Amino acid sequence: MLNSPVEEIKNRLDIVEVISSYIKLQKAGANFRAVCPFHSEKKPSFFVSPSRQIWHCFGCGTGGDVFKFVMMIEGVEFADALRLLAQRAGVELKRQDPQLKTERQRLYEICELACRFFEKQLEGSSVGKEAKEYLLSRGLTAESVKKWRLGYSPDVWQGLSDFLFSRGYRQEEIHKAGLALTSEKGSFYDRFRGRIIFPVFDLNSRVVGFGGRVFKSEDTAKYVNSPGTLLYDKSRILYGLDKAKVEIRKKNHCLLVEGYIDLILLSQSGYENAAAVSGTALTAYQLQTLKRYSDNLYIAFDMDVAGDSATKRGIDLAQSQDFNIKIVTMPQGKDPADIISENPKEWHKLVQEAKSILEFYFQTAFARWPEQTAEDKRAISKILLPVIKKIPNRIERSHWIQELAKRLKVKEEVIEEELRGTTINSEPTAKEAPEIRPQQKTRKELLEERIACLILKNPASAALVSEDYFPYFSSKIQVILTGNTPAEDKDFINYLFLKGEVEGDSPDCQQELKICLAEIKNLEIKGKLNEICQDIKKAEEEKNQKKINSLTQEFNKLSHELIESP
Numbered sequence: 001m002l003n004s005p006v007e008e009i010k011n012r013l014d015i016v017e018v019i020s021s022y023i024k025l026q027k028a029g030a031n032f033r034a035v036c037p038f039h040s041e042k043k044p045s046f047f048v049s050p051s052r053q054i055w056h057c058f059g060c061g062t063g064g065d066v067f068k069f070v071m072m073i074e075g076v077e078f079a080d081a082l083r084l085l086a087q088r089a090g091v092e093l094k095r096q097d098p099q100l101k102t103e104r105q106r107l108y109e110i111c112e113l114a115c116r117f118f119e120k121q122l123e124g125s126s127v128g129k130e131a132k133e134y135l136l137s138r139g140l141t142a143e144s145v146k147k148w149r150l151g152y153s154p155d156v157w158q159g160l161s162d163f164l165f166s167r168g169y170r171q172e173e174i175h176k177a178g179l180a181l182t183s184e185k186g187s188f189y190d191r192f193r194g195r196i197i198f199p200v201f202d203l204n205s206r207v208v209g210f211g212g213r214v215f216k217s218e219d220t221a222k223y224v225n226s227p228g229t230l231l232y233d234k235s236r237i238l239y240g241l242d243k244a245k246v247e248i249r250k251k252n253h254c255l256l257v258e259g260y261i262d263l264i265l266l267s268q269s270g271y272e273n274a275a276a277v278s279g280t281a282l283t284a285y286q287l288q289t290l291k292r293y294s295d296n297l298y299i300a301f302d303m304d305v306a307g308d309s310a311t312k313r314g315i316d317l318a319q320s321q322d323f324n325i326k327i328v329t330m331p332q333g334k335d336p337a338d339i340i341s342e343n344p345k346e347w348h349k350l351v352q353e354a355k356s357i358l359e360f361y362f363q364t365a366f367a368r369w370p371e372q373t374a375e376d377k378r379a380i381s382k383i384l385l386p387v388i389k390k391i392p393n394r395i396e397r398s399h400w401i402q403e404l405a406k407r408l409k410v411k412e413e414v415i416e417e418e419l420r421g422t423t424i425n426s427e428p429t430a431k432e433a434p435e436i437r438p439q440q441k442t443r444k445e446l447l448e449e450r451i452a453c454l455i456l457k458n459p460a461s462a463a464l465v466s467e468d469y470f471p472y473f474s475s476k477i478q479v480i481l482t483g484n485t486p487a488e489d490k491d492f493i494n495y496l497f498l499k500g501e502v503e504g505d506s507p508d509c510q511q512e513l514k515i516c517l518a519e520i521k522n523l524e525i526k527g528k529l530n531e532i533c534q535d536i537k538k539a540e541e542e543k544n545q546k547k548i549n550s551l552t553q554e555f556n557k558l559s560h561e562l563i564e565s566p
Contacts, residue, residue, distance in 0.1 A: 005082065005091055006067070012089040015053045015066045022073050022203075023292040024249070031501060037073060037292060038062055047502055052494045058502065061441075063495060074204075080104050084204060103176075107231050110169055110177040111199075111207040117163050118151025118197040118210075128152035131196050131215050138261060139341040144268045148198070153212060155194030157187075178209060178226040192224060198239075198260040200232065200278075203289070205242045208232040211260055211278060225278065236285040238275040239263055245293050247273035253296035255328075255351070256282075262300075262336040269344050271351075282314030287321050298354050300328040300336050319357065319390060327360035329353075358400055361387050366407060377408050385415075385422040447520045448473055451513060452480045453500035456493070458509045469517055472524045525562045529555060 016032055019025060025032040025048060036046040036057040045059035056063030062072070070081040079102050086093050122128040122145070131152045135145055153160065164174050171188055174180045181191050195212030202208045209226030226232050238256075240263045241248075248254045255274040257263055263276035277286070290297070297318060301311045318325055328350050330339065339347045355363065365383045369376035384404055391397040401419070405412040441449075451473075455462045465481050473481065476492060506512040532555045539547040 005086060005093055009082070009085050009089045009091050010053060010066065012091065013066060013085060014050065015055065015069075016048055016050045018066050018085070018088070019048055019055060019069055021245075022069075029501065031498065035291075036060060036062075037288070047498060049494070049498045049501070052498060054491070054494045054498060056495055056498055058499070064491070076104065077102060104230055106169070106173055107177050107229065108206055108208075110164060110173060110179070111209070111231065113164060113167060113169075114160055114177070114179055114210070115149055115151065115197075115199045115207045117160055118153055118192075118199075119149055120151075121154055121159075122150060122152040122197075125152065125154060127155070127194075127215075134215060135196065138337070139265055139268075140261070141268060144264050148264055149207075151197040151199070152215075153190065153192035153195050153197050157189040157193070160190045160192070161188065176229060178229045178232065191226075195224065200226065200237060200239055201242045202231070202237065203242050203245065208237065209234075211239075213260070233285075234278065234280045235283040236289070238286050238289065239278050240267065241275040241289070243267065244273050244275050248275075248290075248293040252294050253298055254290055254294055255298045255300065257300045257336050258302070259335070259337070265337050265340045269340050269347070277314075281311055282318055284317060284321075287318055287323065291321065291323075295322065296324045296326075298326045298328055298351065300330065302330075302335070315357065316390070325357040326354035327357060329355065329360065329363075358387065358391075362400075362403065362407075372409075377410075380408065381415075381418060385419055389419055389422050444520060444523050447516050447523070448477045449496060449499060450503070451516050451520070452477050452496050453503065454506065454509055454513050454516070455480060456496055457500050457505070461509055461513050464510060464513055465517065469521065472520050522562060525558050529558055529562070532558070 016025065019034075020032075023034050023037050023046075025034050026044070028047070030049075030051065032048040032050070033044045034046045034048075035041055035044050036059055038057065039060040041059050046055065046057040048055045054063065054065055055069055066085065067078060067081050070076070070085060071078060074081065074084070076084070083093065083105065122132050128151075132145060135150060136142070140150075161171075161174055161180050164179075165171075171180070175182065175188075179191055180188055182188050192210060192212040194215060196215050198211040198213065199207045200209040200211060209229065209232035211226070212224040214220055214222050225234065228234070239260060244254070244267075251273045253273065255266065255271055257266060257274060257276050258278070259276055260278065263274055266274040275290075299315065301315075315325060328336075330336070330350060336347065339350065361384060365380045369379050381404070384400075388397060388400045388404065391400065401412055401415050405415045408415075451465075455465070462481060470478055470481065476489060479489070480493075480496075532551050536548060536551045536555070539551060
């Protein structure tokens with residue numbers, strides 16, 4: 001009999017399977033490894049142990065069990081991670097007192113109920129049926145309407161709010177979910193009224209926000225979107241990524257578009273590895289999430305190479321994060337929805353002919369200024385030189401310098417000279433995603449852990465550590481040196497076992513242990529010598545000759561030990 005839901009969930013779920021649904025894991029001996037999702041690194045230092053059901057990053061120092069990982073990757077509290085993993089494991093949690101539910105859970109419930117309310121209005125109300133007919137006329141199928149849980153918000157002031165009041169939710173909670181507003185006069189009313197509703201989902205397909213598209217009247221904003229809430233941050237979420245993430249990993253690229261309908265039509269046409277930005281350019285948060293699934297992006301945005309657009313800055317940010325980018329070039333004035341609706345084969349052709357970001361910039365710039373006058377050449381170089389300068393690889397950069405010189409009919413030396421004078425805008429291109437700073441351990445801490453790893457893998461070697469060494473170690477390591485592994489230090493012991501596996505076996509365990517012990521003793525002696533030096537300096541200032549003599553004798557004794565140590 002398992003003692004708690006936590007243990008039951010851990011028993012049912014494999015940590016490798018859970019973590020691999022978020023990031024790409026590679027087999028590494030008995031364990032798995034990946035690039036850490038919590039700090040920037042190129043060499044993988046994030047390890048997962050299936051035998052111990054733990055993970056640890058040896059770069060930033062974070063680690064723990066499956067609950068800790070979900071809390072960090074999802075940005076949620078333990079209670080929310082518990083519910084998420086319980087659902088995944090098929091574990092039924094005991095009914096909670098509604099008063100004990102977290103604020104986040106209450107908001108999830110409100111968003112889910114709102115989504116059901118909108119869905120029912122689309123199917124049941126007369127205007128809702130008109131809205132559905134409009135969606136079908138745009139090329140969406142009834143199956144897609146159901147799959148994406150599209151809905152309709154009635155054109156009344158408190159239709160949704162009254163429904164949520166009847167379910168026991170307070171005005172304050174509905175407002176915090178981003179579903180209602182309060183006027184200057186104090187009246188409370190629905191944010192979404194008379195609009196087709198597109199629910200926005202997080203990576204676990206939970207409703208966190210909404211986009212409302214105008215349906216009949218053109219006298220108001222075309223789209224109204226949820227504001228930032230505890231659940232919804234438009235800079236973090238990509239529409240449809242919850243449904244696309246598996247296909248993105250399989251096909252090893254993500255097709256990015258702008259807008260809800262564009263994405264649904266793409267998915268409907270078989271491009272299930274697609275996601276959409278909505279109401280924002282690409283951000284560091286979104287790119288960090290995409291990086292878990294693929295480094296390759298196909299982008300179908302409306303881009304102006306001459307403008308300082310948010311779209312261009314988002315693509316620059318993707319380049320800086322080492323994404324391989326291709327641009328799907330669309331006919332003037334058309335978006336993916338138009339092309340797919342009119343001719344799906346044409347869309348397929350455009351994707352197949354997608355150009356690298358440099359090819360796109362070159363083609364677009366030279367098409368815009370085709371006359372090759374001095375003014376044209378100046379305009380083209382103004383666009384392309386900053387792009388070329390951002391290329392980190394010198395060989396690739398040299399190729400595009402040659403190409404630009406050839407097409408402008410000037411010498412390469414001229415391009416290189418201009419390139420040296422070209423400045424790149426160093427201002428932040430998007431909201432930066434926070435990350436954990438890599439943990440810096442002292443040499444002594446690293447030695448202590450290595451000694452503990454060696455002893456855990458080879459218990460008989462503990463006999464080499466005499467009691468004289470014990471004062472050099474922290475209390476946690478002292479316990480291990482005695483041959484004990486207390487239950488309360490289970491997490492630390494598991495970490496040491498994993499670290500030992502990652503660092504690999506020593507060809508001569510006893511010899512390495514002796515070297516580590518000698519070094520840790522020397523570090524301890526050097527530390528004491530430094531302290532004595534400070535004390536001698538202080539005694540000299542006080543002109544305390546007796547104390548100076550005593551400290552000098554102690555210093556000489558320790559120095560002798562340092563010289564004699566192996």
